[in-house]
Amino acid sequence: xxxxxxxxxxxKMFEPGEIVPPFSVLDAVAEGKVPAGLAVxxxxxxSFPGLSLLTTGYPFGLDTRGIAGWYxxxxxxxxxxxxxxxxxxxxxxxxxxxxxAGGWHREPIETVDDFKGLNFRVGGIGGAVLNKxxxxxxxxxxxxxxxxxxxxxxxxxxxxLPSVDSxxxxxxxxxxxxxxGWHTRAAMAHFVVNLDVWxxxxxxxxxxxxxxxxxxxLKHFVVTDSLQSDALRKIEEAGVxxxxxxxxVLAALRTASEEVMAEQSAADEGFKEVYESxxxxxxxxxxxxxxxxxxxxx
Amino acid sequence: xxxxxxxxxxxKMFEPGEIVPPFSVLDAVAEGKVPAGLAVxxxxxxSFPGLSLLTTGYPFGLDTRGIAGWYxxxxxxxxxxxxxxxxxxxxxxxxxxxxxAGGWHREPIETVDDFKGLNFRVGGIGGAVLNKxxxxxxxxxxxxxxxxxxxxxxxxxxxxLPSVDSxxxxxxxxxxxxxxGWHTRAAMAHFVVNLDVWxxxxxxxxxxxxxxxxxxxLKHFVVTDSLQSDALRKIEEAGVxxxxxxxxVLAALRTASEEVMAEQSAADEGFKEVYESxxxxxxxxxxxxxxxxxxxxx
Numbered sequence: 001x002x003x004x005x006x007x008x009x010x011x012k013m014f015e016p017g018e019i020v021p022p023f024s025v026l027d028a029v030a031e032g033k034v035p036a037g038l039a040v041x042x043x044x045x046x047s048f049p050g051l052s053l054l055t056t057g058y059p060f061g062l063d064t065r066g067i068a069g070w071y072x073x074x075x076x077x078x079x080x081x082x083x084x085x086x087x088x089x090x091x092x093x094x095x096x097x098x099x100x101a102g103g104w105h106r107e108p109i110e111t112v113d114d115f116k117g118l119n120f121r122v123g124g125i126g127g128a129v130l131n132k133x134x135x136x137x138x139x140x141x142x143x144x145x146x147x148x149x150x151x152x153x154x155x156x157x158x159x160x161l162p163s164v165d166s167x168x169x170x171x172x173x174x175x176x177x178x179x180x181g182w183h184t185r186a187a188m189a190h191f192v193v194n195l196d197v198w199x200x201x202x203x204x205x206x207x208x209x210x211x212x213x214x215x216x217x218l219k220h221f222v223v224t225d226s227l228q229s230d231a232l233r234k235i236e237e238a239g240v241x242x243x244x245x246x247x248x249v250l251a252a253l254r255t256a257s258e259e260v261m262a263e264q265s266a267a268d269e270g271f272k273e274v275y276e277s278x279x280x281x282x283x284x285x286x287x288x289x290x291x292x293x294x295x296x297x298x
Numbered sequence: 299x300x301x302x303x304x305x306x307x308x309x310k311m312f313e314p315g316e317i318v319p320p321f322s323v324l325d326a327v328a329e330g331k332v333p334a335g336l337a338v339x340x341x342x343x344x345s346f347p348g349l350s351l352l353t354t355g356y357p358f359g360l361d362t363r364g365i366a367g368w369y370x371x372x373x374x375x376x377x378x379x380x381x382x383x384x385x386x387x388x389x390x391x392x393x394x395x396x397x398x399a400g401g402w403h404r405e406p407i408e409t410v411d412d413f414k415g416l417n418f419r420v421g422g423i424g425g426a427v428l429n430k431x432x433x434x435x436x437x438x439x440x441x442x443x444x445x446x447x448x449x450x451x452x453x454x455x456x457x458x459l460p461s462v463d464s465x466x467x468x469x470x471x472x473x474x475x476x477x478x479g480w481h482t483r484a485a486m487a488h489f490v491v492n493l494d495v496w497x498x499x500x501x502x503x504x505x506x507x508x509x510x511x512x513x514x515x516l517k518h519f520v521v522t523d524s525l526q527s528d529a530l531r532k533i534e535e536a537g538v539x540x541x542x543x544x545x546x547v548l549a550a551l552r553t554a555s556e557e558v559m560a561e562q563s564a565a566d567e568g569f570k571e572v573y574e575s576x577x578x579x580x581x582x583x584x585x586x587x588x589x590x591x592x593x594x595x596x
Contacts (some may be wrong), residue, residue: 003505062594065363069520097591179589207301217508218516222367228586286594288526291477291540292397294358296584
């Protein structure tokens with residue numbers, strides 16, 4: 001930001017936990033403890049359920065490219081502003097990563113029945129979906145998931161992007177990594193600014209912050225694409241099979257996902273508004289996405 | 299740019315042809331006739347063949363998301379700078395659209411043999427590929443292609459994005475629109491600045507121009523995705539069948555494309571450098587692209 005603004009705006013970065021706990025960035029910015037932060041809005045979804053969809057989208061929903069389209073031209077930016085303002089901040093989608101992996105498994109998943117009684121670590125909406133297929137789910141933190149998987153306390157875990165998981169070393173303890181990441185087609189973070197601080201900025205400063213977020217958005221998801229290639233090689237070299245969930249398993253997950261989204265939409269108006277907006281944009285794009293795609297040769 | 303820079307940099311836009319002919323923007327900027335411009339670099343490919351790949355990528359190559367990855371993290375930016383500097387300008391990839399359509403046809407394409415003797419309008423590398431399958435190709439300008447197609451002088455035409463073609467009204471005269479756009483998986487334009495002008499800018503001004511291009515890149519390709527949905531509906535309503543080339547036709551086009559790329563790489567060092575760089579990045583991503591993808595439901 002210093003380069004971009006001739007040092008008019010300078011940002012000093014602090015790591016999560018250094019001055020604010022990692023799960024309360026949005027709340028700390030809203031309360032003015034810090035002027036701005038990079039927030040995972042889902043951590044405030046207890047008060048505002050729609051914020052969870054701003055972090056992960058919905059299962060089988062828009063991928064990163066689609067999420068960017070929804071945000072910039074599908075009405076997403078306006079809905080995002082409204083929800084963030086309700087939560088006491090102004091902000092912009094600033095990071096959107098490539099899709100996560102579907103999940104690490106100790107045993108292969110060959111039929112829908114293989115989810116029955118499966119002990120699986122998965123966060124948020126994905127957990128509610130797997131429960132419908134008979135899985136027992138937990139939201140253990142990353143570190144505990146690793147040892148629980150090692151000891152066989154859980155049979156599998158959805159963690160993060162392959163590039164993150166491989167640094168944690170998950171390839172040493174689970175030998176099947178399944179795709180696609182149906183539950184998190186993209187993972188987003190938002191640059192949020194305290195409302196009073198935001199309103200005190202000049203129009204030029206506001207435009208510079210917004211423009212910087214736009215530039216970061218693009219770079220971030222192409223960088224996360226690129227990182228997965230190296231990570232997948234490393235994971236395969238550790239003896240892990242890279243597999244795709246069978247078509248009928250994906251179909252069952254899709255049906256269960258739609259049930260969960262209908263239930264959660266009925267329970268909260270803000271959630272419903274985000275879901276319907278994302279879904280309408282996705283449906284308008286569907287035919288085009290299929291027509292433009294060329295399967296990879298390798 | 300006025301908002302972003304507090305009016306330090308202001309850009310006055312001129313339409314193609316208003317002060318510089320549309321095909322010579324890059325040359326006019328290099329010669330200092332105008333300080334900067336938005337250039338289709340392929341129009342200067344006579345002197346620098348690699349510039350054609352900077353405009354369209356290569357057949358069956360990286361799509362828009364992949365091209366952005368190549369540019370930002372796959373070494374593409376450095377190669378782009380080198381080629382643009384050779385051509386007398388400094389510049390950045392600033393626009394990358396969604397894929398083009400494969401082509402409009404008066405009759406269905408059911409086998410590879412249907413390309414034999416077909417009179418087809420297509421520009422650049424795509425034409426050399428179709429020649430290998432026995433088609434006669436021409437690079438008629440857009441306007442003339444329309445009337446040639448109407449009169450049956452040509453049997454088909456590759457033109458642009460569905461959103462552009464539908465405004466021209468091509469749906470009234472050809473009833474089959476084929477996908478995917480194997481020859482132009484993304485279409486790029488570059489913001490180019492005269493070398494002396496560029497070197498006279500401050501570091502902040504240079505960073506602001508680069509950052510603005512990054513922000514435009516992202517918005518442009520998600521906007522062009524969004525525009526295709528409406529265009530396809532309009533095209534279908536005019537009685538056009540939206541089809542996909544059969545798998546064996548695509549396989550033959552892929553093989554012929556690889557032959558053409560090998561020939562053109564052998565003929566020019568700059569072309570070879572761009573192609574090998576794009577291809578290496580694409581190959582590194584291939585497995586990941588297949589694993590992350592979920593086919594659309596509709």
